[in-house]
Amino acid sequence: MEKRREILLSALQDKDDEIKKAAAEAIENLAARGRLLDLTQKIASAPMIEKVRAIYVIGALKGPSVAEALIKAAKDPSEDVRAAAIRVLGGVPDANVLPHIVEALKDASAVVQRVALEAMANFRDARILPAVMQVLKNQDSGVVERAVELAGRIGDKRTEEAMLYFAVKGNHKMRLAAIKALGEMDV
Numbered sequence: 001m002e003k004r005r006e007i008l009l010s011a012l013q014d015k016d017d018e019i020k021k022a023a024a025e026a027i028e029n030l031a032a033r034g035r036l037l038d039l040t041q042k043i044a045s046a047p048m049i050e051k052v053r054a055i056y057v058i059g060a061l062k063g064p065s066v067a068e069a070l071i072k073a074a075k076d077p078s079e080d081v082r083a084a085a086i087r088v089l090g091g092v093p094d095a096n097v098l099p100h101i102v103e104a105l106k107d108a109s110a111v112v113q114r115v116a117l118e119a120m121a122n123f124r125d126a127r128i129l130p131a132v133m134q135v136l137k138n139q140d141s142g143v144v145e146r147a148v149e150l151a152g153r154i155g156d157k158r159t160e161e162a163m164l165y166f167a168v169k170g171n172h173k174m175r176l177a178a179i180k181a182l183g184e185m186d187v
Contacts, residue, residue: 004030032057040069043076051076052084059088067092071100079109086112090119098123102131110140117146126156136162145173152181160185 008030011023032039039054046054051073058069070092073085086104089097101123104116113135120128132154135147148166151159159181166178 029061033061033063036061036065036069040072043069043073043081048078048080051078051081055081055084055088059091064094067094067097071097074100074104079111082107082109082112083115086115086119090115090122095123095125098125098128102128105131105135110138110143113138113140113143114146117143117150121150121153124154126154129154129156129158133159133162136166141171141174145171145177148174148181149177152177152184155181155185157186 005027008023008027011019012027014020014023036058039058042054043051043058055070055073058066067089070085070089074082074089076082076085082104086101089101098120101116101119104112104119107113107116117132117135120132129151132147132151136144136151138144138147148163148170152163163178163181163185166174167182168175170178
């Protein structure tokens, strides 16, 4: 760790501005990584706003310990903390986080469900389709709107019946997403 820090500190003196900027960002990430345990503990016990801040700091890092901390935060009692954790998990380039995001569709909070659907859009994985189709029956129109958009983006023919329904019976956003999906889905 010390050798990394030494190299990065010397890179701050480089003549190339791009190298200096990259070194400064790497030093910040290294410092945050060093505080990962503290940040994880903060998520477990701090007030809500500090938990959310910690989630976004952790989200800028990479690695399995980051995903683990975010998955744990996704089960927090606070809706805001759960939503932040799911949002950040959506940006983690690891397919192993996808089941945890899909699980958030069962959350009692419509806000968390909406965020989960937005996060799932980063994966475009047809295996999420059954869970997304189930959410189309949700009482919250915002959740349904996002589910229609996501189902449409996946482009799977299995969504055709639902898209036909929402193209006629949905609100403006649902109709728009369903109509676009009907033109783009497999035949």
